[in-house]
Amino acid sequence: MYCGFAELPEGFHNDVEALPEDGLVIFPRSFRERAELAMAIEAFAELVGLDRVVFLRAESDDRLGELLELTIQADYISLYASILRGSDPLSLPFMDRLKKLNKAYERVLGEARRRIEQGRDPSREV
Numbered sequence: 597m598y599c600g601f602a603e604l605p606e607g608f609h610n611d612v613e614a615l616p617e618d619g620l621v622i623f624p625r626s627f628r629e630r631a632e633l634a635m636a637i638e639a640f641a642e643l644v645g646l647d648r649v650v651f652l653r654a655e656s657d658d659r660l661g662e663l664l665e666l667t668i669q670a671d672y673i674s675l676y677a678s679i680l681r682g683s684d685p686l687s688l689p690f691m692d693r694l695k696k697l698n699k700a701y702e703r704v705l706g707e708a709r710r711r712i713e714q715g716r717d718p719s720r721e722v
Contacts, residue, residue, distance in 0.1 A: 597677060605636055615644065622673065624652045624666040628659070 602611045615621070621644060623637055641649040654665035678685035695701050711717075 597681065599674070604633060608636060608640060612640070612644075620648055620650065622650045622652060622670070624670065626662060627654075627657060 600611065621641075623641075625634075625637070629637075641651075652666055652669045654662040654669075656662045656665050675685045
């Protein structure tokens with residue numbers, strides 16, 4: 597199942613024409629979104645059909661809480677979509693093959709392991 601991401605309003609210009617007929621659009625909505633953007637999102641939903649659009653809203657009214665809630669909601673949607681399609685959501689055979697072919701990944705992973713063995717936290721070093 598294809599999943600894409602587009603920042604708004606730019607996504608309205610580039611991605612709307614390529615939206616498949618059976619595509620579902622998931623909109624994380626913010627309590628901070630400007631009125632103009634809210635109107636554009638509502639117009640888009642009306643254009644593609646309200647039955648093809650899902651709006652996600654967070655209960656939190658602070659920025660970090662909102663971001664975390666929306667991220668978790670999107671993660672669960674992905675997890676359940678995989679399960680409903682009969683796929684193992686934890687199996688990523690294509691990504692496993694890509695990691696084996698990608699020499700940069702191998703180099704970064706090796707460097708992180710080396711730093712851990714030396715007792716250094718690789719996430720604190722850039």
